[in-house]
Amino acid sequence: MIMGVFRFSRKQLCIPYALFLVCFVVLPLAVIVYYAFTDGTGSFTLANLLSFFTNGNTIGTLCYSIVVALVVTAVCLVIAYPTAYVLARSGLKRGPVLLMLFILPMWINFTLRITALKEVLTLIEGNLSLHPFLNTVIAMTYDFLPFMILPLYTTLLQLDVSLLEAAQDLGAGPAAVFFRVTLPLSMPGIVSGVTMTFLPAMTNYVILDMIYNSTYIMGSLIGSYFNIYDWNNGSMISLILFAGICVVSVFTGKVDQSDLDNRGAIL
Amino acid sequence: MKKIISYSWLTVVALFMYIPVLILAFYSFTSSTTIGAVRGFSMQNYITLFTMEELRNMIIGTLLLAVGAAVIASILGTMGAIGAFYSRPIPRRIVDTANQIPVVNADVVTAFSICILLIVVLGIEKNTFIPLVIGHVVLCTPFVYLAVLPKLKQMDNGLYEAALDLGATPFQALYKVVIPQIIPGILSGFMLSITLSLDDYFISTYTKPATFDTISTYVYNATKGAQTEIKTALWALSTVIFLVVILAVVIMNLAAAGPSGKQEVSAYDSRGKD
Numbered sequence: 162m163i164m165g166v167f168r169f170s171r172k173q174l175c176i177p178y179a180l181f182l183v184c185f186v187v188l189p190l191a192v193i194v195y196y197a198f199t200d201g202t203g204s205f206t207l208a209n210l211l212s213f214f215t216n217g218n219t220i221g222t223l224c225y226s227i228v229v230a231l232v233v234t235a236v237c238l239v240i241a242y243p244t245a246y247v248l249a250r251s252g253l254k255r256g257p258v259l260l261m262l263f264i265l266p267m268w269i270n271f272t273l274r275i276t277a278l279k280e281v282l283t284l285i286e287g288n289l290s291l292h293p294f295l296n297t298v299i300a301m302t303y304d305f306l307p308f309m310i311l312p313l314y315t316t317l318l319q320l321d322v323s324l325l326e327a328a329q330d331l332g333a334g335p336a337a338v339f340f341r342v343t344l345p346l347s348m349p350g351i352v353s354g355v356t357m358t359f360l361p362a363m364t365n366y367v368i369l370d371m372i373y374n375s376t377y378i379m380g381s382l383i384g385s386y387f388n389i390y391d392w393n394n395g396s397m398i399s400l401i402l403f404a405g406i407c408v409v410s411v412f413t414g415k416v417d418q419s420d421l422d423n424r425g426a427i428l
Numbered sequence: 429m430k431k432i433i434s435y436s437w438l439t440v441v442a443l444f445m446y447i448p449v450l451i452l453a454f455y456s457f458t459s460s461t462t463i464g465a466v467r468g469f470s471m472q473n474y475i476t477l478f479t480m481e482e483l484r485n486m487i488i489g490t491l492l493l494a495v496g497a498a499v500i501a502s503i504l505g506t507m508g509a510i511g512a513f514y515s516r517p518i519p520r521r522i523v524d525t526a527n528q529i530p531v532v533n534a535d536v537v538t539a540f541s542i543c544i545l546l547i548v549v550l551g552i553e554k555n556t557f558i559p560l561v562i563g564h565v566v567l568c569t570p571f572v573y574l575a576v577l578p579k580l581k582q583m584d585n586g587l588y589e590a591a592l593d594l595g596a597t598p599f600q601a602l603y604k605v606v607i608p609q610i611i612p613g614i615l616s617g618f619m620l621s622i623t624l625s626l627d628d629y630f631i632s633t634y635t636k637p638a639t640f641d642t643i644s645t646y647v648y649n650a651t652k653g654a655q656t657e658i659k660t661a662l663w664a665l666s667t668v669i670f671l672v673v674i675l676a677v678v679i680m681n682l683a684a685a686g687p688s689g690k691q692e693v694s695a696y697d698s699r700g701k702d
């Protein structure tokens with residue numbers, strides 16, 4: 162602990178990054194808070210908060226975004242779970258190579274992939290704005306699927322086979338083994354897959370806009386206030402989104418943690 | 429029987445994921461302007477892609493930005509991770525938490541807040557590229573940090589002490605002992621940064637100079653009524669990127685059959701997990 166003022170220590174390496182985080186992560190959020198609770202002249206006001214909750218358009222958009230995100234997440238999960246399960250657990254010789262096949266699309270720029278999907282959907286359906294909800298769900302599922310498959314695969318791969326065998330030996334049928342052992346043990350993968358899908362589905366307005374020129378989604382509200390230089394209302398919406406994200410991540414963090422604890426108890 | 433069901437399921441999912449890209453690739457080699465109408469073979473889209481200055485500048489700009497942001501993020505994130513790892517629990521906690529903010533936050537919120545601070549409050553010109561680069565570094569660095577930390581955990585702490593005992597200065601011990609041990613984490617953080625930056629739309633659109641485009645912002649704007657020539661040239665771009673990605677994956681698999689693939693997986697996983 163006797164360290165000269167100018168002696169190099171490993172801890173000091175953190176200083177640049179800590180400063181960077183303060184300047185470009187914490188400070189921007191503080192500025193957002195300031196703008197969210199002031200008006201154009203800089204005096205304190207709750208009008209932005211009130212207008213968020215009284216404006217039918219914003220509330221409608223929020224509800225619609227949540228519904229879209231829930232459906233997209235559910236569809237992704239339903240498609241990704243069996244895929245990840247087969248890849249990780251059915252003893253395919255080329256499991257890891259096949260996995261690459263399923264996560265490779267995430268390295269292709271998403272706007273280009275959405276362009277491709279749009280062309281194909283247009284060929285099949287004609288006018289895409291005739292089925293807005295369906296096309297939104299297809300497009301987002303198409304974009305987010307790899308991000309759901311990967312965490313599920315990692316979790317399922319690490320799953321301890323002896324636990325499954327033990328359950329079988331103790332008389333559990335295949336369904337019981339799956340629902341009472343495999344599924345609970347794959348919770349961390351499900352949680353991280355869901356967080357990687359739900360939030361982008363609520364905020365990624367580019368996909369919707371590209372598919373059928375719609376802006377009816379949370380993220381695009383920020384964009385539209387930005388375009389008319391209304392920093393105050395834009396900040397309020399950003400702040401509300403961020404608050405929601407914090408609440409969700411505290412909750413999912415807990416699930417993750419408790420699951421780790423469970424695992425520790427089992428082992 | 430079980431195997432047949434498994435394989436058919438995988439095939440269906442893979443078809444869903446690949447058919448659009450493959451169809452686009454097929455039509456990129458024809459002279460048709462909409463898919464569905466088959467015309468003759470043509471390389472015109474590729475010629476346009478590589479000769480039209482606007483497209484070429486956009487692609488080179490995107491790549492330079494990605495590499496630049498990834499280099500800065502790798503240095504900053506690695507230093508941050510080493511520093512935080514050997515700090516006491518409370519400062520470590522604080523850095524961990526702050527690092528987590530851009531990871532969990534929606535990109536559009538991150539982008540908006542950076543834009544407000546740098547451009548509206550501080551009045552930095554977008555033309556200087558400073559907001560754009562800072563934005564991309566904010567996007568990438570947390571993932572470098574998360575990729576390096578587990579490598580530090582795995583490392584034998586005695587190595588650093590041993591180097592010091594054997595007469596190395598702290599800096600030498602770090603440079604010659606610690607860094608080589610954690611280099612796989614740094615590399616996967618670097619690769620992750622490149623892909624994050626290449627895929628980004630939101631940070632770029634809020635912070636970029638008006639005359640500069642990344643692939644994402646360019647493609648997005650092109651869907652808002654661009655000329656057919658550009659539209660079909662972008663099909664070619666999609667195909668080129670697809671082939672490059674396949675090639676990169678194959679090379680990675682051949683170069684280090686197994687372990688490197690796994691690292692990649694764990695690095696990507698950390699995006700949502702932590």
